[in-house]
Amino acid sequence: MLKSLMLGGLLSTMLLFSSSSNAQTDFKLPxxxxxxxxxxxxxxxxxxxxxxxxxxxxxxxxxxxxxxxxxxxxxxxxxxxxxxxxxxxxxxxxxxxxxxxxxxxxxxxxxxxxxxxxxxxxxxxxxxxxxxxxxxxxxxxxxxxxxxxxxxxxxxxxxxxxxxxxxxxxxxxxxxxxxxxxxxxxxxxxxxxxxxxxxxxxxxxxxxxxxxxxxxxxxxxxxxxxxxxxxxxxxxxxxxxxxxxxxxxxxxxxxxQQYEQRQIQPSHQFNLAKSRVIARYQLESKDAQAFFENELRKSRALNNAHLQYGLAISLLDQKQLDKAEKILSPLLDSEPNNLFYLDVLTDILISQGKASEAVTLLAKQNSLRPNNQILALNYANAAIQAKEYDIAEQTLRVFLLDDPEHLLAKELLAEVYKSNKNQSAYFEAKADVLAEYGAFLKAADEIQRALNHVNDNETVKKTRLKALLKQYRQMQKEVAKL
Structure with a gap:
């Protein structure tokens, strides 16, 4: 439903962009x-x-x-x-x-x-x-x-x-x-x-x-x-x-050949990223499992951690949680601060119904590396699943101060407000997400809904939302000038 709203706004944005661009074609370009x-x-x-x-x-x-x-x-x-x-x-x-x-x-x-x-x-x-x-x-x-x-x-x-x-x-x-x-x-x-x-x-x-x-x-x-x-x-x-x-x-x-020859050691981060892509985006989970099991059988490399990592993801995505955890745990023991591994462990714990354990694990990591997007977003997501909405909201607000256009963080924040039934904040956060898709008129509609949930005595909030409503409408006009 949200996607269809966004696409509607995008189509109107493109039409405005196309019609206004024609006026620029009369110029002689250098x-x-x-x-x-x-x-x-x-x-x-x-x-x-x-x-x-x-x-x-x-x-x-x-x-x-x-x-x-x-x-x-x-x-x-x-x-x-x-x-x-x-x-x-x-x-x-x-x-x-x-x-x-x-x-x-x-x-x-x-x-x-x-x-x-x-x-x-x-x-x-x-x-x-x-x-x-x-x-x-x-x-x-x-x-x-x-x-x-x-x-x-x-x-x-x-x-x-x-x-x-x-x-x-x-x-x-x-x-x-x-x-x-x-x-x-x-x-x-x-x-x-x-x-x-x-x-x-x-x-x-x-x-x-x-x-x-x-x-x-x-x-x-x-x-x-x-x-x-x-x-x-x-x-x-x-x-x-x-x-x-x-x-x-x-x-x-x-x-x-004009450059000095150099020997580059294999990148552990690249190998992990490639395994993640194959497991999550290139193959179906069962096919990915078969692929990584076959690669592990053939592998003679001293370090095949990236293949084990890919296998753990494929098992996780098939809900074979205990098998996935058994493979991932030794990897995490060898590299306790590896963000690839911490992310998958978080997913395993949440799928096992242990979201509170994930919150505890990530609280320490997040304090050591504040505002790292992997830790902050996993921490917030685990807190949402554990119904610890205050932790999730605070984490996301702090993160968005550092990266104010991060789409996933904004979507998670909207989910927090929806879950704790903060209606005005939910509609405002939803508008913020729609604005990232260029659907400014739809965003303005959400701000109008937010205003309907503001009490008469909340004059500061009401004034701020009205200013935001005006801003979104102005942004739609600005897009039309491009």
């Missing part, structure tokens, strides 16, 4: 290069990125997994810290999709398909793709494409945004939209895209090396994709938006 800043100023780019992120939340299977979010944000920010021309903070998120794909768009938003993690052989391969996407943003390729298309009487801003969104969800459909919107030949568009790919390869590899990864793995990953093309009638999703001519693989391999 040449390529640094002039991209004039095509799309930084503040405008960030605003467009925010609107697109709102729509992605409602139109695609966004992964809300604090453990994977923490891992991918840590990896992404390590790369950003070593990139050139970074003009604003980046954000990284996961899409539940088995296709090998990643994408970047306005405002430093980078999306990664779960299939990319599952199919990467090592962390350097994964980092090479993310670094490539970061380069697309820092080199402002979308702004340049906007200029290029306008010079050829092609896309409106709304058209290119619609195409990018469609490409994220269904890559072949998105490319069709981009092509149908253009009067320029397909060859011309592809040629421009290849130039952008070459530049992203160059800057991305430098970022990869600066961040301490193995640059040769960029070529290994492209070779892997190239080999897949030979045996598939439909190429991997990544190649539909990232052209791969024969020369590109050799160019990337030659460029990697």
């Amino acid at each position: 040449d390529l290069g640094s002039s991209a800043l004039e095509v799309l100023p930084i503040d405008k780019e960030k605003a467009l990125g925010k609107v697109m992120m709102m729509q992605i939340r409602g139109a695609s299977p966004l992964v809300q997994d604090p453990v994977l979010d923490e891992y991918i944000a840590s990896l992404g920010n390590k790369l950003v810290a070593n990139a050139n021309d970074v003009r604003f903070p980046f954000s990284f998120f996961l899409i539940n999709n088995q296709a090998i794909n990643a994408f970047a768009f306005y405002g430093g938003h980078v999306g990664i398909h779960t299939g990319l993690i599952a199919q990467s052989d090592n962390e350097s391969q994964l980092a090479s793709v993310i670094g490539h996407e970061i380069a697309h943003v820092t080199q402002r390729h979308l702004a340049r494409r906007l200029q290029y298309q306008k010079d050829n009487s092609a896309l409106t801003i709304a058209g290119i945004v619609t195409g990018i969104l469609a490409t994220i969800i269904a890559p072949d459909a998105g490319m069709a939209i981009l092509s149908a919107s253009s009067t320029q030949s397909t060859l011309g568009q592809l040629s421009h895209s290849r130039k952008a790919e070459q530049e992203a390869d160059r800057f991305g590899m430098q970022t990869l090396y600066n961040a301490g990864f193995d640059p040769t793995q960029a070529g290994e990953f492209l070779t892997k994709l190239s080999n897949q093309v030979r045996y598939q009638t439909k190429p991997p999703a990544f190649l539909l938006t990232h052209p791969l001519p024969d020369t590109r693989v050799s160019d990337v391999r030659l460029r990697a």
Whole structure:
């Protein structure tokens, strides 16, 4: 029910965005290069990125997994810290999709398909793709494409945004939209895209090396994709938006040879993240169990903890709780502060009806590492299941002070208020969630409902909610100006 409300708001947002964008197509856009800043100023780019992120939340299977979010944000920010021309903070998120794909768009938003993690052989391969996407943003390729298309009487801003969104969800459909919107030949568009790919390869590899990864793995990953093309009638999703001519693989391999060779030890965090993706998002639980049991039989590695971890998740998801706990306990004994393990143990305890034990366990961990999203959100969730709503509310409020746009935290807070029957706070929190999806008119309706549950003598609260109501309505108008 909530999802349908959100989608309704998103559709109205997109219509407003599309109609208002047409007024911008009369401008003569400048040449390529640094002039991209004039095509799309930084503040405008960030605003467009925010609107697109709102729509992605409602139109695609966004992964809300604090453990994977923490891992991918840590990896992404390590790369950003070593990139050139970074003009604003980046954000990284996961899409539940088995296709090998990643994408970047306005405002430093980078999306990664779960299939990319599952199919990467090592962390350097994964980092090479993310670094490539970061380069697309820092080199402002979308702004340049906007200029290029306008010079050829092609896309409106709304058209290119619609195409990018469609490409994220269904890559072949998105490319069709981009092509149908253009009067320029397909060859011309592809040629421009290849130039952008070459530049992203160059800057991305430098970022990869600066961040301490193995640059040769960029070529290994492209070779892997190239080999897949030979045996598939439909190429991997990544190649539909990232052209791969024969020369590109050799160019990337030659460029990697210019860097000093380095031996990279396998990343324990990457291996755990990959196992989690396979167990939760790539395979059905029974199939995942069979996969990890088979891998453990074949494994000769001294450390196969990531395979045991994946097996524990697959058993947990089948409600084989005692078996899952038996596998996980030794792992946690060896690494008592490992957040991957603590998260799964929390789920096991809650499923066993031991939510209070989970609260006790996480209270200490949360005090040692306050506002870590994995600990804070698991702690709050365990407190909700244990009906300790005061603990959950306080934990979430403190966490949201540090990360005020965290969607899962807002959804959990709304659940707290609903559970303890705090009606006005529930409707206000629900409005806050809807606003993250760009459904500002629906959010305004929820604030109106919140006002209906405020007593006449609560003048301060009533004044604040009325101001918030006005703000949401104004935000809808602002979106229409983009």
